Amino acid sequence: MKKSPFLLLAACFALTFSGCAQNPVSGGQDFVMMSESQEIALGRKADIDVRKQYKVYNNAALQKYVNDVGQKIARQSHRPNLNYHFTVLDSPEINAFALPGGYVYITRGILAYLNSEAEMAAVLGHEIGHVTARHGVKQQSASKATNIGISLAKILVPQLNNQAFQDVGNLLGGALLSGYGREHELEADRLGAQYLARTEYDPQAMIRVVGVLKNQELFDAEIAKQEGREPRRYHGTFATHPDSDTRLQQVVGEAKNLTVTNPVENKNEFLQQSAGLVFGDSVDEGVVRDNRFTHRDLGIALTFPPEWSVKNSSAQLVALNPQRDAAIEFQVTKPSGTPGEFARRMLPNPTGMETLPIANLPAAIAENSNALAGVIYGENKAFLVLGTTKSPQVLAAQRETIKTTIRSFRLLSEEERKAIKPLTIQLSHAQSGDTYAKLAQRSPLGKNADKYLRLINEQYPAGEPVAGQTVKTVE
Numbered sequence: 001m002k003k004s005p006f007l008l009l010a011a012c013f014a015l016t017f018s019g020c021a022q023n024p025v026s027g028g029q030d031f032v033m034m035s036e037s038q039e040i041a042l043g044r045k046a047d048i049d050v051r052k053q054y055k056v057y058n059n060a061a062l063q064k065y066v067n068d069v070g071q072k073i074a075r076q077s078h079r080p081n082l083n084y085h086f087t088v089l090d091s092p093e094i095n096a097f098a099l100p101g102g103y104v105y106i107t108r109g110i111l112a113y114l115n116s117e118a119e120m121a122a123v124l125g126h127e128i129g130h131v132t133a134r135h136g137v138k139q140q141s142a143s144k145a146t147n148i149g150i151s152l153a154k155i156l157v158p159q160l161n162n163q164a165f166q167d168v169g170n171l172l173g174g175a176l177l178s179g180y181g182r183e184h185e186l187e188a189d190r191l192g193a194q195y196l197a198r199t200e201y202d203p204q205a206m207i208r209v210v211g212v213l214k215n216q217e218l219f220d221a222e223i224a225k226q227e228g229r230e231p232r233r234y235h236g237t238f239a240t241h242p243d244s245d246t247r248l249q250q251v252v253g254e255a256k257n258l259t260v261t262n263p264v265e266n267k268n269e270f271l272q273q274s275a276g277l278v279f280g281d282s283v284d285e286g287v288v289r290d291n292r293f294t295h296r297d298l299g300i301a302l303t304f305p306p307e308w309s310v311k312n313s314s315a316q317l318v319a320l321n322p323q324r325d326a327a328i329e330f331q332v333t334k335p336s337g338t339p340g341e342f343a344r345r346m347l348p349n350p351t352g353m354e355t356l357p358i359a360n361l362p363a364a365i366a367e368n369s370n371a372l373a374g375v376i377y378g379e380n381k382a383f384l385v386l387g388t389t390k391s392p393q394v395l396a397a398q399r400e401t402i403k404t405t406i407r408s409f410r411l412l413s414e415e416e417r418k419a420i421k422p423l424t425i426q427l428s429h430a431q432s433g434d435t436y437a438k439l440a441q442r443s444p445l446g447k448n449a450d451k452y453l454r455l456i457n458e459q460y461p462a463g464e465p466v467a468g469q470t471v472k473t474v475e
């Protein structure tokens with residue numbers, strides 16, 4: 001095959017302008033095919049994609065607070081002259097990530113589980129470490145192409161806890177999921193710890209943050225057992241608990257020569273900033289309170305059985321019974337034919353068919369040996385409630401419960417729509433005798449409320465509030 005002279009020329013050109021760049025951290029040469037201006041341009045382009053995937057969290061005061069802390073740390077980094085951008089994303093995912101060129105993102109989801117400004121600084125410092133060490137650029141050079149043309153520097157959290165993330169992950173390609181290897185993560189921890197010390201925070205906050213994430217993993221393992229599924233796998237970063245992770249201790253410990261005598265913790269200021277923070281689903285995805293699902297834009301409500309665990313994500317809404325042998329799923333689609341015809345398509349050869357109004361709307365419920373399908377037409381939409389069970393015996397036991405859920409469907413009035421509020425973090429002072437079990441009784445978080453409360457207050461798995469302590473609750 002004849003080589004094109006133009007291609008050869010183009011290759012030389014690229015080499016001259018962006019061959020070996022100097023690494024800002026080590027001062028050595030990196031084999032990255034990218035200049036700093038290319039890196040910034042890449043980050044700027046990918047930032048547009050991130051803002052399409054996620055929404056920016058609508059709270060100017062919190063955005064400013066995060067940006068102020070981030071800029072302070074960035075000025076003490078190995079690349080103080082880069083133009084950094086810190087953005088809080090409106091996502092329940094527990095995550096933070098960085099793009100090349102100085103774009104750093106932190107979710108409201110992870111902020112809910114942090115308990116001081118120093119911990120938030122540790123998350124931001126770790127991400128700044130990815131930027132200064134040019135991990136994103138190196139990964140980009142190594143893997144060349146992903147769907148968005150860039151590998152997102154994954155934080156501390158390798159796999160995320162919900163479906164919404166998986167959707168994004170699928171869209172962005174495998175690079176997001178695979179994250180960085182152990183070496184890059186440790187380097188980001190090492191650099192982050194240094195930057196913390198230089199900005200008068202305690203570098204040990206880095207280890208506490210890794211502990212926060214480790215507890216998420218332990219919690220997921222517990223929930224996975226309840227739900228009879230495999231726990232989500234995390235990559236090597238969290239193979240061991242941070243307290244016994246000698247390499248993590250070592251890289252963070254390197255910052256000790258810089259450690260300040262009176263480190264800034266700013267616990268109270270951070271907690272004040274957290275008050276009112278949206279927890280879990282945003283209103284756009286529908287809100288579940290005490291097993292009642294309401295959706296403002298769709299203008300609907302559906303009440304699941306009290307003991308069932310309800311999972312809501314942008315991809316699906318599904319509830320499981322405690323025995324895990326029955327599920328109810330809710331979907332919205334376009335109507336086609338009558339509700340009865342629709343139900344018959346969902347459950348071919350039904351053994352039973354009931355045509356009835358539900359909440360004064362045309363509806364039908366079809367049944368076969370182990371499932372019930374409810375179809376309700378309203379507002380030019382078809383609302384589907386599908387109850388499936390493991391066996392005819394289970395259906396016999398759960399039939400009325402599932403039917404009650406189907407019949408609980410209704411449209412909301414304008415006032416009811418407007419009144420839908422997301423769950424939010426609130427602050428209170430613990431009284432003597434308060435326990436998380438007690439606080440959980442009046443929590444809208446459902447059956448694992450005590451565990452969530454311990455996690456957000458960093459007292460998982462067995463801590464209890466001390467009288468006078470500021471406690472975060474979810475209301």
Ligand SMILES: [Zn+2]
Nearest residue numbers: 154155156188
């Ligand atoms: Zn990382």
